[in-house]
Amino acid sequence: xxxxxxxxxxxxxxxxxxxxxxxxxxxxxxxxxxxxxxxxxxxxxxxxxxxxxxxxxxxxxxxxxxxxxxxxxxxxxxxxxxxxxxxxxxxxxxxxxxxxxxxxxxxxxxxxxxxxxxxxxxxxxxxxxxxxxxxxxxxxxxxxxxxxxxxxxxxxxxxxxxxxxxxxxxxxxxxxxxxxxxxxxxxxxxxxxxxxxxxxxxxxxxxxxxxxxxxxxxxxxxxxxxxxxxxxxxxxxxxxxxxxxxxxxxxxxxxxxxxxxxxxxxxxxxxxxxxxxxxxxxxxxxxxxxxxxxxxx
Numbered sequence: 001x002x003x004x005x006x007x008x009x010x011x012x013x014x015x016x017x018x019x020x021x022x023x024x025x026x027x028x029x030x031x032x033x034x035x036x037x038x039x040x041x042x043x044x045x046x047x048x049x050x051x052x053x054x055x056x057x058x059x060x061x062x063x064x065x066x067x068x069x070x071x072x073x074x075x076x077x078x079x080x081x082x083x084x085x086x087x088x089x090x091x092x093x094x095x096x097x098x099x100x101x102x103x104x105x106x107x108x109x110x111x112x113x114x115x116x117x118x119x120x121x122x123x124x125x126x127x128x129x130x131x132x133x134x135x136x137x138x139x140x141x142x143x144x145x146x147x148x149x150x151x152x153x154x155x156x157x158x159x160x161x162x163x164x165x166x167x168x169x170x171x172x173x174x175x176x177x178x179x180x181x182x183x184x185x186x187x188x189x190x191x192x193x194x195x196x197x198x199x200x201x202x203x204x205x206x207x208x209x210x211x212x213x214x215x216x217x218x219x220x221x222x223x224x225x226x227x228x229x230x231x232x233x234x235x236x237x238x239x240x241x242x243x244x245x246x247x248x249x250x251x252x253x254x255x256x257x258x259x260x261x262x263x264x265x266x267x268x269x270x271x272x273x274x275x276x277x278x279x280x281x282x283x284x285x286x287x288x289x290x291x292x293x294x295x296x297x
Contacts, residue, residue, distance in 0.1 A: 002026040003211065004057045004106075006046070006092065007067030008036045011170030012112075012162075015204045016065060017041045023208075030057055048092040053099050063108035063211050064100070066147070068092040072116075073172070077135070077261045086139045093146040101153045110210050111147035113140050113161045115196045115223060120267030122194070126274035127161070127219040135260065144219075156217055158210040163196030163223040163271060165203050166285075168295050173237075180234065180243050189251030191231025193268035196223040199285035199294065206273075209281045221273040228288045230268065240292040 003020055007013045008029035017038045020027035029036035030053070034045025044056045048068070057064065070088035075081050093111060100106060117140035118125045119132015131137045144159050151157055165171040179185040198206075203222050210216045228236070238245035255262045273281075285291040 001062045003063045004028040004030055004061045005065045006030040013067045016207055019204050048095055052095050058099050058105045061106045063106050065110045066096055067112045073264055089143040090146050097150045100150050100155050108156050109150045110158045113144050113159045115161050115163045115269045115271040116140050117161055118269045121269055124270045126272050158216055159219045161221050163198050165200055166197055166291055166295050167200035177237050180238050180241055180245055184247050185234055185245040186247040187231040188249045189266040193230045194227045194270040195230050195233045196227045196269050196271040198223050199291045201284055216279050220275050221271050223271045223273050225286050227270050236289040236292045240296040
């Protein structure tokens with residue numbers, strides 16, 4: 001299989017390219033820099049701000065995995081920042097789908113999305129649940145809408161709604177673990193909010209599963225079967241690092257300091273991977289403590 005991975009320099013993209021190469025497939029690392037630097041993986045440069053994707057993204061390619069999107073954390077959500085977050089997802093996806101309309105183009109698109117689709121909720125949600133109504137939910141709805149247009153061209157579209165990816169070298173975990181390492185970790189805003197987590201190995205494994213199985217179609221929650229409360233996740237991080245986790249962080253100061261972006265820390269989704277389980281994906285990491293011990297081993 002020949003797979004173009006858009007957003008190959010990110011945490012998931014790098015791991016996915018390496019996994020494809022390791023099993024004998026051909027991965028094409030597509031990035032703005034054109035220099036992902038992954039052993040045995042050819043590079044293709046594409047900056048969506050400069051125009052449509054090059055022919056190398058589709059010619060002779062069996063599937064496209066689109067992971068492009070600006071980070072949602074790190075910077076306060078001003079109106080301009082929210083525009084960047086949204087357009088960094090919808091614009092590349094639109095261009096990729098337009099390229100898939102050509103004769104001979106790939107007929108499989110695995111497109112990133114996020115559990116933010118469901119909005120903040122205490123209720124259990126799966127792939128059949130409706131979207132929320134906040135900024136992240138609206139962004140995911142627009143993102144997925146662009147990807148689903150590919151169905152008009154006979155393309156199988158999988159929407160990977162990813163939760164919090166547990167990996168030592170990127171994603172949200174290093175930021176979550178830093179206070180714990182400094183002996184300042186603990187429950188945030190009471191710690192009752194749900195965290196739909198997934199080990200990086202299962203994140204990559206689910207994308208490979210979606211590529212390999214033609215019956216996988218539509219939304220696919222990339223979350224472990226058992227989401228954790230934030231207080232339990234931070235306890236698991238502390239146990240893996242050999243640190244205490246007893247200092248609580250009240251919600252009000254976070255909301256004042258972070259504004260709307262505080263939803264990333266204070267709200268969550270009890271998202272479960274019902275579609276993945278029904279399709280037979282064998283999760284490797286289902287217990288959050290064991291998963292974090294594996295990450296920090």
